[in-house]
Amino acid sequence: MDTKQSPVKGACNKHIQNGVRQFRHNLKKKHFDGVPLFEVPTESPVPSMSHEKWRELVEYWKAPHNILISNINKNNYSKVQFHQTTGSRSYTAHVENLGDLYRGKQPSPVDLFRETHRNNDDCYSPAVELVLAEIENEMCKPTLDGERKNEIMGLSEVLGKRIKKPMFLQNVGLEHKPTRSKMSTLPDLLETEWRGKAELQDLVDSQNANLFELNRKVQEGRDRQAALEENLDTFTKSVIE
Numbered sequence: 001m002d003t004k005q006s007p008v009k010g011a012c013n014k015h016i017q018n019g020v021r022q023f024r025h026n027l028k029k030k031h032f033d034g035v036p037l038f039e040v041p042t043e044s045p046v047p048s049m050s051h052e053k054w055r056e057l058v059e060y061w062k063a064p065h066n067i068l069i070s071n072i073n074k075n076n077y078s079k080v081q082f083h084q085t086t087g088s089r090s091y092t093a094h095v096e097n098l099g100d101l102y103r104g105k106q107p108s109p110v111d112l113f114r115e116t117h118r119n120n121d122d123c124y125s126p127a128v129e130l131v132l133a134e135i136e137n138e139m140c141k142p143t144l145d146g147e148r149k150n151e152i153m154g155l156s157e158v159l160g161k162r163i164k165k166p167m168f169l170q171n172v173g174l175e176h177k178p179t180r181s182k183m184s185t186l187p188d189l190l191e192t193e194w195r196g197k198a199e200l201q202d203l204v205d206s207q208n209a210n211l212f213e214l215n216r217k218v219q220e221g222r223d224r225q226a227a228l229e230e231n232l233d234t235f236t237k238s239v240i241e
Helices: 006-031 049-061 064-078 093-094 109-115 127-140 151-160 184-238
Strands: none
Touching: 006 049, 049 064, 064 184, 109 127, 109 151, 127 151
């Protein structure tokens, strides 16, 4: 491997960036998410990060704009029914690496769905298991001409019952993205934009309320701390006297 080639450098940089991103995600999940601000460590909880860098991360995480983005991402993630298990690899890269597993044979659409939704324990989520069971039932039903149903059609129908616009077949290269004229997509674009703005406004209002409640709890914590310090000071003075 020539480490001076641009593709190699790019792959290494991307791998490092993914590692750093995952490292920070784990830090945030353990030491920031769900933790009152007055209890968030003021010094780095890990030896591999300086205190200054840690404080910069905390300031970044608690910025209202970044909190809003984080909650939007969490909200979108919670709507995903079928989480792909290919890791940081794209569907295309993962499918290409299945060649050895199938010994040069072309995996079927259902095989691709299985392989891209199988976790490290070689298991599936309940939602994926339901889809696989329904696909199997659909494939056993004969078509009008008595032939076996096309797997792409069967998978598309099953996913379409659960997702408004399933993209799996397009992501793995089994279905081309349909093209439509600008005039025909304009109403859809306007509706999508309006719906997105409404959802964003609802989320902003919700986050503002959460921030208000969080600030109230922080102030209560500070008041309790001040009261404890005052009582301790009073007690200390009484002991000295």
